Amino acid sequence: MRLKRWLSLSFVLLLSLSLIMGCSKGTNETSGTDNTKGTEPASTKLEPVTLKIMIPGDRPPDMDLVIAEAEKRMKDTINVKLDIVFVPWADLAQKTQVTLASGENIDLIFDAPWLHINQMIADGYYEPLDDLLKQYGKNVLDKRPQQMWEANKYSGKIMAVPLGLSYMEGNAYIIRKDIREKLGIPPIKTYKDLIDFAYKVKEKEPGIAPFMAAGTTGQQTYSIVGLRSLNDYDTHVRFTHALGSSLALYYKNNDGKVYNLFEDQEPVLSWMKDARQLYKDGLVYKDILAAKDFIQPFMSGKAAIVTKGSFGTGLSFDQQFKSNVPNGDLETVTFFNPAKGANISNFKQWNFLAVPKVSKNKERAVMFLNWANEKENYDLLSYGIPGKHWEPVGDKEYKILDTKGYSQFGYVWVWNPVDERSDADGDKTYADFDAVLRDADSFTKDILTGFEFDSSAVQNDLSQYNTVEAKYYPALVNGVLDPEETLKKFEAEAGPSLKRIQQELQKQIDAFLAAKK
Template sequence: MRIKRWWNLSLVLLLSISLIVGCSKGANEPSGTDSATGNEAAGTKLEPVTLKIMIPGDRPPDMDLVIAEAERRMKDTINVKLDIVFVPWADLGQKTQVTLASGENIDLIFDAPWLHINQMIADGFYEPLDDLLAKYGKNVLEKRPQQMWDANKYNGKIMAVPLGLVYGTGNSYVVRKDLREKLGIPPIKTQKELIDFAYKVKEQVPGIAPFMAAGTSGQQTYSIVGLRSQFDYDTHVRFTHALGSSLMLYYKNNDGKVYNLLEDSEPVMTWLKEARQMYLDGLVYKDILTAKDFIQPFLSGKAAIVTKGSFGTGLSFDQQFKSNVPGGDLETVTFFDGTKGANMSNFKQWNFLAVPKVSKNKERAVMFMDWANEKENYDLLSYGIQGKHWEPVGDMEYKLLDTKGYWGFGYVWVWNPIDERSDAERDKKYDEFEAVLRDADNFTRDVLTGFDFDSAAVQNDLSQYNTVEAKYYPALFNGVLDPEETLKKFEAEAGPSLKRIQAELQKQIDAFLAKK
């Protein structure tokens, strides 16, 4: 379940006009009537086609009900049936790469910059979508502002549909409020106070791990050090275009330089040492590296703090926790700075949906995406059956009715900034911060905005490096391994490959900046 609806890992755009546009299509408008798809417009019914769609996460119990309703709506229009394959988040990188390399027929597939989208594009696995979207994807195009398209092309082409809502990420820690109050600790306002709380839990609350974070490959933005880096307002450490969510290479200071952790260790080394000390002192969940879904131990009451990729918790998250921990209570702690200009953005999105070149149903795949970007169909795929799983609250909010039968995972296949609703029972404490994320003028522009990395020249190095990273990185960035000793092993096994990747990335950045 990587983080069902509450884990909003994706970077996204939302213009102020989105509310107006989102309300312009009535909820009762028939599905599939505004797609300029040729045969339907001419009144000729299309032959049935089954689309195989590969996305991450766990299959909800009521998924078959939602698919049946979707297929019923599509029968007389685009005539599509859905074969949806869910891949566990921990297996996502390997499974999707092997599937694409094998030539297995897949019609739509999830990918991301923090996964391997650049590599897959460079290797020619994805179909360019400009012409297909122009012919069959009117809704897909219109539901995403031009700024989003401009910032998320590859070599000037649309190689995948961006999925997102804001210009930056809201990050936080979910904390056991009941334990904090029981221990007589005031509300947490700083990183030091958060760690001090963890030590108090270790000392006075036996049987509960103080700290949980993401410990598997593909989720390292939410490792102990990964999330710590998201609150770096001194140097603005950021992930690079080459390695996605790895900080072995990183940007800082918005200076257009690529830094190598093996050569320029600060401030990352300080965070690694802090994480190591936490682990040595027994603050970190003992099975952090084997928990495929790192949220579950927290929801089960086995941890006091967990990393999270959004502000607030949401009703679904709260209800699952309280069903497991009667009398428990949660709160979110964030060190986000909402001051204008404090945060940096290149306006890239973090989640995408691509059409593999091997697909035999490319046109119908784009038709389906277009259908899914109509308001009532978007609601169905995002929230489930209206009246059973959810109910609307106005045009822009929803109320959950059943948190176990169908959970939201729109961010992996349909997200757009116009149709997305907000949880009416969300923690509105952070609405002000959410508004900051949705306004581009609040961000300092990254000097690399518009830059794309072509990994073709270093594909072998990336493959060699990724093998070594999978062995060390999750443990290193969660304090399980000693940073100095581990980085020596890292350098011995992958140092030359990492250096060549750094050099190629810097070469392309220098050329990009020289043209500005």
Template sequence: MAKFLKSSILLLLLALVVTACSGKSSNESSSSGGDKGGSTSKDPVTLKIVMPGDRPADMDKVIAEIEKRNQPTLNVKLDIVFASWSDIHQKTQIMLTSGEPVDLMFDAPWMHIDAMASAGYYEPLSDLLNEYGKNILAARPQQMWDANKINGQVLAIPLGNSFYKPTTYYIRKDLREKLGLPPVKSYDDIVAFARQVKEKFPDIVPMTPQTQIPMSEVHFRLAQGTDVMMTPMLTDFILYRAPNSPKIRNMLDDPSPVIWSAIQNARQLYVDKIINPDVMAIKDPDNWVTTHPTAVYLATDFGLKADLAKNLLSNLPGSALESFTLFDATPGKNSSTFKQWNFMTVPKSSKHKKEAIQFLDWANASQDNYDLLAYGIKGVNWEDAGNQQYKMLTADKYPWFPYDWIWNPTYDRQDANQEPAAVELNRFIGNADNFQTDVLTGFNFDTSAVQNELSQFNALENQYLLPIYNGTVDLDTYWKEFSDKAGPALKKIQEEGQRQIDAFLKNKS
């Protein structure tokens, strides 16, 4: 706002004065966001937003509705750029390092958020959030903010709803009922069911894990329990810790009986032809399982994925599915570091940092605003199913979308097509107060000192650990080779991680 002129023209400026933010200069062009009103800039600000994935068919229609709704208070336009999942890492890195003006950018631990934030490419957000993003702050529990700082600063807005990574066993319900077995209630029940399938239905594969570490037989089982925990350095249980403990242990020189028992069990299941003999050759497990009969399948999320269940039912007539998880939904039973896997950042190169936060604050200000960005246009892309649930109407035109830019536990809805038990489990893990705060909450592992060792270990992990975790190789031979080759690198990773953890806890106390 220009400074007040002399009284001879003061009346001419009065209308502008009363609609402007008091004491603000002319380059601060929009209001404090949300649905609280405020000034509208004469010319709209266009925000460039970069996100991963394919552009939904109805994206332009949703953008038009967003712009229409925010025009009275923000007058913000959106230029949303999508990059494929395979290109997003490289494309965003080039944008950041070249200084290309971008106002909001998706990033994640599996991309380069720690490296880019540490290198100074992202704007610190505490002041911006305190002034313009109170709805953003309120939509996420304090545990989420405390846990997802980088180098002690809020450099990204965490996107997520859960504080535990859900996993599920898919059980062929029709086969269980034909065998006269009661519903599964434990891991032992799953194995017993799979063994009976092998005996009575020889053309059906009893159990099919997947060819990635998190979905392998050993990792899948351990990750659902509370006996051992993963570490911030490696998430494969070769480095492990006791529940909620800061002490890092090494399976190669300090083996856990729990982990070793799971490894031996996987080997026995494979030898007994319970685990799919072709498990290591399956490149697309979700597609494979819809056309090849298997009695037990390992999958992410609680409950049944609607599309996967539908495909199974259509390709295998007479089949039916049910789900089971080992997760114990007792408040306080599990601890969490409250880490999230998706983030929205404001690059330093942005020319509209305030407006970027104001826009996200508007999106986090009400259920209606959140729903529009998350699910699309109500009555066209989705419908309200009551009890904080939704049903997609045109998933092919605007799929479930909050994870890319606004996901939070306050406004998140549950898919009404889920099993009722899965809805309740998802609500449980979306409540931070249901979890103990892990001792390592807020710790971030700096990999710079052990980059070479991590590269060496990652190659050996795929070569040795994945087949070991699915039971497909002789343990005596493979475990020794893995230990000999991976041992030195693993020890350095362990020692560097422990050094950083000890320093973190000392500074925290």
């Protein structure tokens, strides 16, 4: 249930990346209606409060217009003003951690399992939300199905609001269809076809990098190796609760075991070797590790293939590309298997919004979230000013009117599966795949569904390990460094810490599984 959009949008972008989504299956019958109970007192008007909200991405054009409209709507109810701080994706981990550790007053903050939410919870930075949501957040609760809440608690408590629409992220490669057709290559059906296309681009299209993927820490789900793991239907390699988007520790075979890359190297090592060959052969964008927004080289026509965290593209994506490459054309290539039971899910979401304990406005922060989960307000924060940036197409779709005025980034602060609309002009080719992602019955249940990792016992090890990982891991999963040689250096510096993390994670998993018997 990861984002299925670009993490840099983005995948948020996350991305996609993208990106990214949730499931309305199991939602209460009343969840489609808005209930403002608890958002304002029965007697006196609330004093004005400014909420400081820290979320990832770049500040969109016309953001001030959207904030002004939101504040106008809230003035006579919850009386909130918004101070929204945007943090670049590449700086997100460090910036948010430093902000929380410094005690700076923040009222709502983005976090995620692939970032450091487990560590922040273990360190006591976030406020439990069960009582606050019960009193002030009925919309927030109702707009997310019970499966989502139960699978995203920490030690039985709601420590952050899950932002998602599905039980698993979509994933794909976006390729230059115009180049494929120019080279006389038939539609791509297999991963081998994809790589053969990349080699042809290298041979016939000088000046265009065949392959682009995520190269910065925090986006490694969309690295060359990361995206391959999402299509592993042989062993079902998956990311762990301890390291988020790193495969230095990984699960496979749905067997409840934690595998260590330094000890159990397959199939991850084979994927790294394949990525290394691509890099040595000149197929990978040469500055992949320096590109903070890995989508931009592709969008500007400098790459022929890019990884993506969702199916299809959408009008906004296509138009942005066309503005840079007027004669270009795009298509989606995905190796997702939609068969019932083919995919494993623990129903975990991959984006969250938390209330820091230092916040002086916890009640008002939850009131704001409740307000934001009303349909009309959700539309405003997700899509911009109606009639200017977008227009509704029924209750479930929207049409973009201004692709440069306000970017859709609801996945970092308001996402819920009831109110989210789809792009009416978007690629409907994979609509059936998206429906699979939103149906819990389509999945094989992860043996670890409901499990949460308490990282408090290995905080020092995690800090030490993460520092070393940043030196080696992004390069390994994108082929920049030789895997066998680099893994030896990596293990020499990080092996003991990683082993202790693995052992603590396995101990907690064993206890969790024993308690279920």
